[in-house]
Amino acid sequence: MKKATLAAISALALVTPALSQNEPEKALSPADIVNAAPQDDWSVIAPEDLMVMTLAPDAQDEKRQVVIQLMPAPFSQGWVDNIRTLARAQWYDGTSVNRVQDNYVVQWGDPNYDNPESGGKAKPLPDGLQVMSEGAYTATIPGWGMRRAARSVAAPATVLSDSYAQAAEFFKGWPIAIDSAPERAWPVHCYGMVGVGRNYSPDTGSGAELYTVIGHAPRHLDRNIALAGRIISGMQHLSSLPRGTGALGFYAAEEADKRTPILSIRVASDLPEAERPQFEYLSTESESFARYADARANRRDPFFIAPAGGADVCNVPVPVRPFEYADE
């Protein structure tokens, strides 16, 4: 039987006190709503879609593990496949975190890739990687138009105005942006999203070089770089790394010792069962999520005075939590 053991949700309220049963329902905080969601509203993430990145221990010899969730179809699947291929070839092992630019990105991979601070030779890539095109930066979702129209009546809080698209929405647990003419959708550069580093066009990157967002969403990168996943655990091991002083936040030659070694990146389904992390997300098609999104846009819990009346899609982070299967 599946049992949630930890309800810590990232990026929630400044203050989220426990409410007495006498409080009116309108005072529920987003965290309260998430914590009260029935187990049926949570969806398990397949182990094939989880990557476990193990960094070298920190200065206090503490372990550092980062878990990445790969993006679901129809988005970015060529890059997602490449990332699994690279992990299974153990290509990432021995690479490092090479770039930390404040309010922008942390980037890892071969320290000699696209690095103005390094004159070394790039590490050869394994066979079997797909070459992707810019067309794959967006996708169409069969049946999505009708579905969206239906949902916008039932759950308007999950359809958001957006500065970078006609609207923003959620799909299978992910924030996406949508245009209607032509109808297409694309994943968005929110905090913690994982993207595929690339050089100049028409190179779209293989997946060997990855980055995650550690600041305000750089949404101008949407449809210009592929997004292939997001960090769902251990983000602090990347976001709190010392910033690089070289160009673009790369560690300069004289601070190469600040590069954090990557011991390994593995597909969770390839790990022994006891070592697999297990996560679930709050279904973005659920009524609980609609109530959560509404509460994010209209904070009525005790700390708040002026509900905003709206929300940016990156300010409605999809709740994700670890769980354990209880022994029978």
Next chain:
Amino acid sequence: MKKATLAAISALALVTPALSQNEPEKALSPADIVNAAPQDDWSVIAPEDLMVMTLAPDAQDEKRQVVIQLMPAPFSQGWVDNIRTLARAQWYDGTSVNRVQDNYVVQWGDPNYDNPESGGKAKPLPDGLQVMSEGAYTATIPGWGMRRAARSVAAPATVLSDSYAQAAEFFKGWPIAIDSAPERAWPVHCYGMVGVGRNYSPDTGSGAELYTVIGHAPRHLDRNIALAGRIISGMQHLSSLPRGTGALGFYAAEEADKRTPILSIRVASDLPEAERPQFEYLSTESESFARYADARANRRDPFFIAPAGGADVCNVPVPVRPFEYADE
């Protein structure tokens, strides 16, 4: 004579190569536009509006200095006055950074203030602090309505659609949100903004407890907490601190040694002239800024394939840079 010595602007392009003179003008990156702005488009920040926060040296014994710019009238001036009063009473000296919550805030002040991890007694505040009301979370700008109408014709790129207000704009170098009925404006919680910690309403905070945003803009805090300034230098000394493992990201009792000591916070105008940092910002009323904002919303420089056609106000950071007066 004033001379810009450093053109490093935070949070700009992923790749911003030098362009040859043969490139068409449309290929200028935001950084190119800022670097080409005439000196007349830069406005000096008064030393009275700069605060110098000196943290204890880091583990490598490197100095850590953070510079805060205080917010201009008509916004938050009661809290701004309080912060100067607290600094001049040397109240902040010996306090510490007590809370680091990933993708949210870093908070500093008395470790016993509003800290579920501490049972100690709060440090007494100096005399002369103003008690502010919630009404001061917003302000009206005399003449702003007409001015805005005029500017929206001349420089549409500086008037932005917004998920949290009727529109977002820039005023004296700061991003603000605006409503028209009733006409009012307020500062916005972008990355690096400095706010005034508070307890539950109707307490609006004194300015003794401060925080800065280290993640995606938590715009739902707008009009719910006062913003009094922003970090313009040394942000990395706060954003890269280890995250707290206690409730709300406070350092838990057993990790109290992670609190970063604050040696002093001083108003720059109180420092000897040789120790005063000097900064200038790109006037948000200038033509250069309008071109910069347009380029942020429509990236046409070589790395980009699909210009976004819009921008979030927090994704158009106002360029700020240090300068030195050259010896005559």
